[in-house]
Amino acid sequence: MSENSKIRVMLVDDHPSMLMGMVSIVESQPDMEVAGKAESGEAALELFKVTRPDVILMDLRMPGNMSGVEAIMSICRINPTAKVIVFSTFDCDEDIHLALQSGAKSYLLKDMSIAEICGAIRRVQAGEQVLPEFIANRLSESSPRQALTEREREVLEALLKGRSNKEIAHSLYISIDTVKTHLKTLFAKLEVQDRTEAAVTAIRRGIVHLD
Numbered sequence: 246m247s248e249n250s251k252i253r254v255m256l257v258d259d260h261p262s263m264l265m266g267m268v269s270i271v272e273s274q275p276d277m278e279v280a281g282k283a284e285s286g287e288a289a290l291e292l293f294k295v296t297r298p299d300v301i302l303m304d305l306r307m308p309g310n311m312s313g314v315e316a317i318m319s320i321c322r323i324n325p326t327a328k329v330i331v332f333s334t335f336d337c338d339e340d341i342h343l344a345l346q347s348g349a350k351s352y353l354l355k356d357m358s359i360a361e362i363c364g365a366i367r368r369v370q371a372g373e374q375v376l377p378e379f380i381a382n383r384l385s386e387s388s389p390r391q392a393l394t395e396r397e398r399e400v401l402e403a404l405l406k407g408r409s410n411k412e413i414a415h416s417l418y419i420s421i422d423t424v425k426t427h428l429k430t431l432f433a434k435l436e437v438q439d440r441t442e443a444a445v446t447a448i449r450r451g452i453v454h455l456d
Contacts, residue, residue, distance in 0.1 A: 251275075251276055251277055251278040252276060252277045252278070252299050252300060252366060252367065252370050253277075253278055253279075253296070253298045253299045253300070254271045254277055254278070254279060254280055254298060254299065254300050254301070254302055254366060255279075255280045255281045255282075255283070255289070255292060255293065255296055255298035255300070255301045255302070256268060256271065256279060256281070256282045256283070256301075256302050256303075257282075257283045257284070257285075257286075257288075257289040257301065257302065257303040257304060257307070257313070257316070258284065258303075258304040258307075258332070259285060259304065259307040259308055260304075261284075263304075263355070264282055264284065267302060267332070268282065270359055270362060270363065271302075271366075273359070274363050276367070277363070280296045280298035280299070281295070281296045281298065284307070285307050285308060285311065286307055286309055286310075286311030286312055286313060286315055286316035286319075287309050287310065287311045287316075289301070289303060289316045289320070290311065290316055290319050290320060293320050293323070293324075293327070297324075299370050300328045300329075300330060300366050300369055300370050301320065301327065301328065301329045301330065302330050302332045302366070303316065303317065303329055303330070303331060303332060303349075304331075304332055304333060305331055305333050305340055305343075305344060306335070313331065314343045314344060314347045315347075317329050317331075317344065317347040317348050317349055318347045318348060320348075321347070321348035325348075327348070328350050328369045328370060329348060329350060330349065330350060330351040330352075330353060330365060330366065330369055330375075331349045331351065331352045331353065332353050332354075332355060332362075333352070333353070333354060333355065334354070334355050334356075335451060336354060336379075336380070337449070337450055337451020338450045338451060339450045339451035339452045340451045341380060350369045350373075350374050350375065351365050351368075351369050351374065351375040351376060352376060352377075352380055353377065354377075357377070361377070393434060393452065396417070396427060397427055397430065397431050398452075398453070399417055400413055400417070400424060400427045400428060400431060401431060401443065401447055401452070401453060402453055403416060403417070404428075404440055404443060404444060405444050405447065405448075405453060410424045410425060410428075428440075431443060435447065
């Protein structure tokens with residue numbers, strides 16, 4: 246971005262009303278302009294390739310086959326210096342960790358003030374990583390966690406649906422003993438003792454979401 250040009254911001258959100266609100270925020274700033282709008286992860290990736298914005302303001306939870314986290318990772322593979330700000334309704338630990346691990350430079354909540362949002366856009370454009378104080382505190386207080394494997398997530402999702410070990414084994418085409426092994430590992434990683442604790446912890450941390 247040249248000294249006299251505006252910060253070009255790409256906006257990504259699947260809710261039209263929220264997207265228009267984001268447009269209004271950006272267009273209200275004399276040093277910013279909207280580079281483009283997208284309503285899914287797939288559309289965001291294609292739009293990024295065309296517009297090459299300075300900063301991307303992106304929701305995490307969107308419809309389609311590509312989540313916000315996957316879109317961020319794909320964008321960062323194309324351009325490792327891409328500047329993505331997650332703009333979310335949710336402040337779950339897992340969402341925050343995944344967003345930052347995927348390459349996001351900031352994590353903002355949608356109820357933050359216009360001044361805070363626009364300030365973060367300017368600072369990220371300047372090369373900073375911007376985390377609101379409460380999020381930085383959450384990250385510093387949380388202990389390192391082992392990531393769940395894809396199979397462990399599948400077992401966890403089945404557990405949340407109230408399925409028995411036998412039903413989980415049948416749906417995933419694995420043995421009951423294998424299910425028990427996955428559950429044991431899952432409980433250890435979540436630091437819980439039983440299925441109920443696992444379900445509550447997974448929802449609280451945002452590892453899985455109830456639609």
